[in-house]
Amino acid sequence: MARIFIVGSGVVGTATGKGFLHAGHEVTFIDILPSRVGALRAEGLDARETLDLRAEPGAFIFLTLPTPNSGHRYDLSAFEAGTSAVGRALAGAAEKHIVVVRSTVPPGTAEGLVLPLLEKNSGGRLGEDFMLASNPEFLRAASAVEDFRYPWMTVIASRSARTRERLRELLSPFGGEMRVFDEPAAAEFVKxxxxxxxxxxxxxxxxxxxxxxxxxxxxxxxxxxxxxxxxxxxxxxxxxxxxxxxxxxxxxxxxxxxxxxxxxxxxxxxxxxxxxxxxxxxxxxxxxxxxxxxx
CATH class of the missing domain: 1.10.1040 (N-(1-d-carboxylethyl)-l-norvaline Dehydrogenase; domain 2)
Structure with a gap:
């Protein structure tokens, strides 16, 4: 059983977390909206407004934050804020965690934006204090929970071979074809x-x-x-x-x-x-x- 945090509990985050719960993993939903946290708690789910990693064993932290467009560009303001909050939580972590970018982002975001934000806010270093990966979602809004549980295609990417293997172990039981890349930007480009x-x-x-x-x-x-x-x-x-x-x-x-x-x-x-x-x-x-x- 894996320890999993879902940061951003909208349609994608909720479907992702519920899918992991159904597979027997321990899942906590994180969201800044009290109404959303309250709705998840009303379903009997573990939902919180802040991420606290101080007493947690090594976990997967999935970034499922909104990345809408603003004209001909992505608006990454909410994504940046959520990523920075994860970095601050990592500063107090005793264990090494894997941060997984699941949001749809422009190619290069994991290493060009997420990595420096995590290092800046945590004071830690990639590989020494945390790991980084990409696992873009392919969920349809009308059937997101089912799409997660029965994927047609799963894409994972990380510079770390061990991180790729851990994600493979976590996601392969759901079935579907799996494609693995060693560059996060390649997985982001796929989506x-x-x-x-x-x-x-x-x-x-x-x-x-x-x-x-x-x-x-x-x-x-x-x-x-x-x-x-x-x-x-x-x-x-x-x-x-x-x-x-x-x-x-x-x-x-x-x-x-x-x-x-x-x-x-x-x-x-x-x-x-x-x-x-x-x-x-x-x-x-x-x-x-x-x-x-x-x-």
């Missing part, structure tokens, strides 16, 4: 790209929907067919090698040709335009690099 990929797919089919409406076609059976016919849909490895623009006959012809079709209907397709522009930019870069090698 961001995961969400952006989903958003891009939705916008892609919304653009197709605009065209289907103009043509008087039902998009649903078309999309369901393409989901089975397009290699990019059924082959997880298709198109994921970075730095390689698409070429050949079909892809350039149909991306360009469909833009013309949409234009003839008076429809703007910003996503498809961006697909072509990104490909042209990368193709030009590849050509330039090839030309430089022949000089």
């Amino acid at each position: 961001c790209a995961h969400n952006i990929y989903n958003a891009t797919k939705i916008s892609f089919w919304n653009e197709m929907w605009l065209v289907s409406q103009h043509l008087g076609l039902d998009l649903d059976p078309i999309a369901q067919t393409v989901a089975r016919s397009a290699e990019a849909s059924y082959n997880p490895s298709y198109g994921i090698r970075g730095g390689a623009p698409y070429g050949g006959v079909c892809l350039p012809k149909d991306t360009q040709g469909f833009l013309g079709l949409a234009d003839s209907m008076g429809l703007d397709m910003p996503l498809l335009k961006a697909v072509v522009e990104v490909n042209d930019l990368l193709a030009a870069k590849v050509d330039q690099e090839a030309a430089a090698l022949t000089v």
